[in-house]
Amino acid sequence: MxxxxxxxxxxxxxxxxxxxxxxxxxxxxxxxxxxxxxxxxxxxxxxxxxxxxxxxxxxxxxxxxxxxxxxxxxxxxxxxxxxxxxxxxxxxxxxxxxxxxxxxxxxxxxxxxxxxxxxxxxxxxxxxxxxxxxxxxxxxxxxxxxxxxxxxxxxxxxxxxxxxxxxxxxAEPAALKKKFDDIFEATKYTKALDSIKALRKDRVAELKTEKERLDGLSREKSHADKLKARIVDLNQSIAAKEVEHDDTKKAYDAIVISNQKFNEYATHFREVYLRVENYNDNIAKIQLDLDESKMNLHEMPGTDEELEAKLKNSDGDAVRNRQKLAMQQSKADTTEGELIAARKQHTELAERQGTFKAEFEAQQERMADREVVIQRTSEKLKIKGFSSGLDSDKVLAFMSKLQELHKKQKATVENLQRESSNKSEEYTRKSAQLSSTLQAFKAQRASLQHQLSKHQSAITLSERQLEATHNLPSELNALNGDIEEKQNRLKKVQAEIAAAKYDERLDEKTASTKLLEERRDVLNSEFKSINMQSDARAKLQVYRNTAKAKTAEIKTTVSTANIGFRRLVGAEPHPDTMEREVDRVQVEKEHELAALEEEASSTNGVLHQAQSLLSSLKIQLKSKKEELKGLDKRLKTDLEADSLEEALVEAGNEVDVRKNLASIDAGSSKVYDALLKIGKQKKVCTACNRHMDEHELVVFEKSLKDQMKKSSPESLASIREELQEWQAELTKLQNLRPVLIARDRLKDIEVPELEAKIKEQDAKIPSASAAAELVRLCSIFHPIPSAR
Ligand SMILES: Nc1ncnc2c1ncn2[C@@H]1O[C@H](COP(=O)(O)OP(=O)(O)OP(=O)(O)O)[C@@H](O)[C@H]1O
Missing domain, CATH: 3.40.50.300 (P-loop containing nucleotide triphosphate hydrolases)
Incomplete structure (x- = not known):
């Protein structure tokens, strides 16, 4: 106390x-x-x-x-x-x-x-x-x-x-409480409570952070699980795609075969189409001929039986021709249907080709990604020779190098793990040793301190005794000796403590512990980085497997595409030049297609021109023939004679005769009468003073009587009527001259010329039509390769 x-x-x-x-x-x-x-x-x-x-x-x-x-x-x-x-x-x-x-x-x-x-x-x-x-x-x-x-x-x-x-x-309660708190040292508990509260707050905040971290980690874990599941799904989807690819390939092969069949059908259809067109033309011609024949119907020679037999035969022929035509028409319809189906198939194939192209592009992108990954990985792992130009051999070489590196790294990791565990064990052992040594030192120090306090209390006691026993110098001396001895012992103990250099040794051990802890931290960080590398290698392995599968897929696609490449380019495909070759052939084929389309357009133009010319010529011919028919009809109606010139001459003569007869007036009959009387009496013609015998006189009398008859007023009226009629006939015949000329021109020049032209155009159209169809089909089925 x-x-x-x-x-x-x-x-x-x-x-x-x-x-x-x-x-x-x-x-x-x-x-x-x-x-x-x-x-x-x-x-x-x-x-x-x-x-x-x-x-x-x-x-x-x-x-x-x-x-x-x-x-x-x-x-x-x-x-x-x-x-x-x-x-x-x-x-x-x-x-x-x-x-x-x-x-x-x-x-x-x-x-x-x-x-x-x-x-x-x-x-x-x-x-x-x-x-x-x-x-x-x-x-x-x-x-x-x-x-x-x-x-x-x-x-x-x-x-x-x-x-x-x-x-x-x-004092007031607050001051009083403070005093009591101070007296009973409650303040330190209050402070401790405050400190505990502050610590609790910190711990709660830390807990919250840890919880958030835990949530983040759980989220990451769930994300990783999802990624794993996605990888599994993707693998399944890849497998399904491979199966689908096989199916598609089979379907593609089937489509190629059906395309070939379609080509054959198309060729056949073209032939049939041309034949149908020819038939149509023939039908049109026959129709025209029939129309013409109908216009120019003439009586067929032969008996009725023969004609009937002919008619029967012709009906049979017509029926057969119609049947043939119907068959051709149905064939044409079938072929048209096939053509539509084939076009649909062609569209589907084009769509599929587009899908394949898109997949090919995606594959190219994945390959580019793989190249980037390889480049980054090679840079990171310092593997030389993989910075550019990564073909499949290089990729395989890179994979094998990675495998080697992986093996080495794995071995290194295992060694480091062993080393780390050994060191960790050693560290734990040493730490335990040091702890035990420290505890021993502490115990030793505590015992020394105890001894020291004991000595000090002894000294105090001795001092008291010294003070109490001033009168006892001997006791004092003894006590002094005792004190000296104890002090010497104390010094000795202190010297021992100093000699033992516990503090230095403790410092050394602490430094060594610190070094070991630093080493452990370094090893832990190395272990962490190795683990990360291991993760990266695992990821790389996954990428490698994916790349392998994709490479196989590409190979299959490329081998399929190579067939088309050989067909189109006519050479073996080479990866370096393949795209250029395909581009070149594409450009060529596009030029060819453009030329074909141009040709098709010009051929179609020619065909349309020829068809329009032909139809115009046919219309002209028809109108000319109708005109000719009208002229013929008019000539037949107005011209009874075979020749217009003869009819004109005859009509002119008749008109002249009638004019002469009409010019004889009524007085001339008296002249004829007087001449007749004088001639009968004198047997002399007073008009020409020539003697006539009896026979001549009879003829003279008959002739004069005819003249007298003709010169009678009735006769003259009749002659004038006839003259008018003959003049009208002559005028009509004269009017027929331009008609005849026109008809002859039509018949001999214009119609034959038109017919010749139509024949010529008829001969031209099938070839032009065939050429246009051929060019059209060529442009439809013209293959254009794509670099993709
Ligand atoms: N600064 C100072 N210098 C000199 N003397 C001082 C000083 N301050 C106080 N004093 C004196 O000291 C004395 C105070 O003493 P103190 O109060 O201790 O006495 P006391 O015995 O306790 O008295 P009481 O019984 O009255 O309480 C007074 O006499 C005062 O005059």
């Missing part, structure tokens, strides 16, 4: 600064008695100041120190010295020094001077520094209450409570 021993006061309040006043405290109680103002309170204040460092209330500015005015000094130095027994029995000495100086402005300046807390042994008494524990006020303020085993609050508020502060139990 702690106890106060002595208090020495100098220069505090009413205590003089020139001499030291010593108060000794006795056990079990010390009573301080004195007059008012004699200094009792000052003693308590000095005890409080010595133990806690707190000056009494309202003593700022040096009021606690003896007044310099009273001392008649400009500076007063004060000292409070307390010797006490600590709770552990140690004899301690606490010295605190103060000074106060009179200011020029009549105020005081207070200073806290040197303070010492030391073991109150002999050496310290001689000014040695051996037992000094602290010289700092703050440390002393904390140390002394600990040494006394009482809290500062108890010292302040209970033991050395100033009379001015002694009313605190009547």
């Amino acid at each position: 702690a106890s106060l021993n002595k208090l020495a006061i100098r220069g505090i309040r009413s205590f003089d600064d020139k001499q030291i006043s010593v108060i000794e405290f006795f056990s079990p109680v010390t009573v301080i008695v004195g007059h008012n103002g004699s200094g009792k309170t000052t003693i308590i204040e000095c005890l409080k100041y010595a133990t806690t460092g707190d000056q009494p209330p309202n003593t700022r500015g040096g009021a606690f120190i003896h007044d310099p005015k009273m001392a008649n000094e400009k500076e007063v130095k004060a000292q409070v010295k307390l010797r006490f027994h600590a709770a552990n029995g140690a004899r301690m000495l606490a010295v605190r020094n103060l000074s106060v100086t009179v200011k020029k402005t009549a105020g005081l300046t207070m200073k806290t001077l040197e303070s010492i807390l030391a073991l109150a042994d002999n050496d310290s008494g001689k000014g040695g520094k051996r037992g000094v524990i602290s010289t700092k006020c703050a440390e002393m303020d904390a140390e002394i209450p600990q040494l006394l085993g009482v809290s500062k609050a108890v010292l302040e508020n209970v033991i050395f409570c100033h009379q001015e502060d002694s009313y605190w139990p009547l």
Whole structure:
């Protein structure tokens, strides 16, 4: 238990600064008695100041120190010295020094001077520094209450409570609680609680972060699971695609065969189509001929039986021809249907070709990705020779190199893992050894400290005994010898401790532990990086497998495409030149197609021109024939004779005759009568003075009578009528001349010319039609390769 021993006061309040006043405290109680103002309170204040460092209330500015005015000094130095027994029995000495100086402005300046807390042994008494524990006020303020085993609050508020502060139990609840908290040291528990709360808050925040991290990790894990599932799905899908590819290939082969069949059908259809067109043309011609024949119907020679037989035969032929035509028509319809189906098939094939192209493009992209991955991996793993131009051989070489590297890395990882585990074991073992050594050192130090405290208590005891036995020098000497011996032993033990260099060894071990921990960290980071590399290699393996499958797929596709390549390019495909060759052939084929389309357009133009010319010629011919028919009809109607010229001559003669006859007037009959009478009488013709015999006279008489008849008024009227008729006939015949000329021109020139032209065009059209159809089919089935 702690106890106060002595208090020495100098220069505090009413205590003089020139001499030291010593108060000794006795056990079990010390009573301080004195007059008012004699200094009792000052003693308590000095005890409080010595133990806690707190000056009494309202003593700022040096009021606690003896007044310099009273001392008649400009500076007063004060000292409070307390010797006490600590709770552990140690004899301690606490010295605190103060000074106060009179200011020029009549105020005081207070200073806290040197303070010492030391073991109150002999050496310290001689000014040695051996037992000094602290010289700092703050440390002393904390140390002394600990040494006394009482809290500062108890010292302040209970033991050395100033009379001015002694009313605190009547203070307000908050202040009272504070005091109680301080006295019962609840503050540290409150602080501990606050600290626990703060720690809890930190831990909750950490927990939250960890939870979030855990959530993130679980999310990543679920993502990884999903990725795994996706990989499985993709593998399944790849397998399904391969199966689909096989099916598609089979379907493609079947389509190629059906395409060939379609080509054959198309060729056949073209032939049939041309034949049908020819038949149609023939039918048209026959129709025209029939129309013409109908127009120019003439009586067929032969008997009725023969004609009937002919007619029957012709009907049979027509029926057969119609049947043939119907068959051809149905064939044409069938072929048209096949053509539509084939075109549909062609479209589907083109779509499939597009799909294959898209897949091929995707494959190319994947290959490009693979190349990038290989390049990055080669750069990362420092494998030379794979930065560019990665063909399949190089890729395989890269894979084999990676496998080798993987094996090496695996072996290295295993070695490192073994090494790491060995080192870890070694580290654990050494750490355990060091821990045990440390524990041993600690135990040793504790026992030494125990011994030391024992020795110190023995010294204290000895000192007490020494003090108590001043009159026993012999005992003192013995005790001194004992003390010396113990001190020697203490020194020896301390020297042993120093010689053992436990601290240095401990430092060494700590440094070695630190080194081992650093090494372990390095190994752990290496292990982590190796694990990452292992992951990367696993990923690479997956990529490699994918690339392998894709390469096989590409090979199959390429081998299929190679057939088409050979067919189109006419050479063996080579990966370096393949695309260029296909591009070149594509350009060529596109040119050819353009030329074919141009040709088709020009051929179609020619065909359409020929067909329109033919139809126009046919229309012209038809109109000419109709015109000719009309002219013929008119000629037949208006011209009875075979020849118009003869008819004209005849009509002219008739008109002339009638004109001559009509010119004979009525008086001429009297002339004929007189001539007849004279001739009968004289047998002489008075008109020509020629003699006539009887026979001649008969003829003369008959002729004159005819003339007389003709020159009769009735006869003349009739002649005039006839003249008019013949003149009308002549006019009509003269009007027929241009008709005849026109008909002859039509018949002999225009119609034959038109017929010849139509024949010529007829002959041209099938070839033009066939050419146009051929060009059209060529342009439809013209293969254009694609570089993809
Ligand atoms: N700074 C100072 N310098 C000199 N003397 C002082 C100073 N301050 C106080 N005093 C004197 O110290 C004395 C105070 O002593 P103190 O209060 O300790 O006496 P006391 O015995 O406790 O009295 P009471 O029984 O009345 O409480 C007074 O006489 C006062 O005049």
